[in-house]
Amino acid sequence: MKRFAILATAIVLVVVAWSGAWLYAAGEIRRTIDAQAAADGISSPRLTCGTLEVAGFPFRFDVTCLEASAQIEDMTVDLAEWRATVLVYRPTHLLAFGRGPARITDAFTGSSSELSWEELEASVRLSGWRIARASLTADTIAWSDTLVGQSLIGSASHLEAHLIDMPDAHEPERGVSALAAYVRLEDVSAPGFDVAGGEATLEAELTGIPDDVRAFGDPDLLPRWQQAGGALNLVGFRAQAGEQFFQSTGSLQLSDAGLANGRFDVESRGILEEIGDMLPPDMRQLILGNPDADGTYSQSIGLTNGVIFSGMLPIGMIPALF
Template sequence: MKKRIIILGSVVIAVVALWSAAWLVLAGMVKQNIDAQALADGVTAPRFTCETLDVGGFPFRFDVDCVKARITSGDIVIDVPDIRASVRVYAPTHLLASAKGPLQLTDAFTGTRNTVAWSTLEASVRLDNWRIARASVSGKQLVWSDTLMGETVIAQAPLAEVHLFDIPEQHDPQRRLAALSGYLLAENVTYPGITLTDTKAEVQLELSGLPDDVRNWGDPNLLPSMQQAGGALKVVAIRGTDATSTLDAQGELKLDPQGMLEGQINIASSGVAERIGPLLAEPWRTLVLGTPGADGAYSNQLNFRAGGIYSGLVPIAALPSLYPAP
């Protein structure tokens, strides 16, 4: 009996020692991969740096704590005081993350300086065989401000959520293609610039033709591959409401072989044209929202084709190709 206890104890000690060594190796790999993001040029690929980077959570989690995170992409620099992410050993495909604000965004080209503050900002990403099963970001007490000269509130909302869901019935395992459904909700939004208060915004989108392995999303040929696969962005519904106005939009956009957007977006609104004067002056307001009918409601169709945006048949803007033509 005593011999069995000694053998069992030795096995337990060996397992603990082996897992401890494995955890340290894996934690080192996680830290090394994050540190490698600092080597990006910040132009062709965003550069991500941390003033302090720690990996903890032994023995059953990997907790990453990035203090004073900075993301640089071209002229844009984003600073976040603290970003934390955690993966549990027994659920390695489920990532949980949170961030402390305020986020500071600086654009060296335009000279703008903005901050976004929040009381809580949390994210969750769950994968199924390297395909996104669900991804969510939720923020509470969000305040977006212009801080170039003093601090001016641009917009705020007590709650905003963004969710992505896999669409299983559109998964094509033979072609390794997947589709995602996206949902955005912002409640009780206030926008002092155009006196919007108690506004609710909902957006429902579907994106098809995506690689079903998220590790391939960084492929520089991602957009051409999606175009060849017949991928499309379907605007299922965009709806914004407040006490006196409504805005609805729906449509579908694709890419042509030259990387140009093609498709239509239908817009219907009531009370919006009278509210957005400070943001969209004439004739652009009419070109985007259309003209009112007998009931005072506006409707219009925006067409995308051959590198341009058309209000009905009237060209209003040019758009560049999203990728070099073959």
């Protein structure tokens, strides 16, 4: 009987301790999210929830934010609901879900748009504090201009996007890592450009980034990336609809002064005919190049200390990024 009493007491103490730890962690999660409501929306995003719930006891943390609003400088995104789930025994793996539509407004330009979807899911898995994999998938996506009425800008039947750690590029002694990116859009339509049934894929590599996700909110992230010799390598981007296509490869780095340096090679077919009226005649050849025998346009766009070159001719300027 005495042994049973001891065992029962031990179980009660474990349950009480576990419950206390869970309640403390849930409170910290709530306080962290609530603190984002006090952010200035410039140096860090300002996030508010009409209703915030933290549930899932005893083995999960289920965070639900209803009537969510996020402000980043002049842009505000309002979302009906987002949810995030983390298992207690797997704290480095987060699952998130969003219920749309998302309403996007820009106070500077006065623009207003809406993004809708079905089955939006996201996940982030860490290795220590380094991103091991981050993924986003969604179906039946539609982006509409809602400034006056509602006008469809573009849609896609499916989106998938992934960021994957590149272990061979991890340099723990320097605190830097690299990510490979892959994005795919299926059944793309854009009525304004007479595009239907298209698809687009992007493959890129981002090197020299911090190997600690807690540093991603650092206001000096871009200078830190530049000092680490970071680069954005566009392995390949291709968008195609029927005989029309646009594709590009290239790379980008920043100078000590935050000015862009790099080079991008572009090829296209049928694009000039669709957007020709949107470009001044003297700019069309500079941006898209000259056609070959089968109607494919080719051009090389260079960046030197922020100056954009078409071949050897300067055609624009990108201001310093920091």
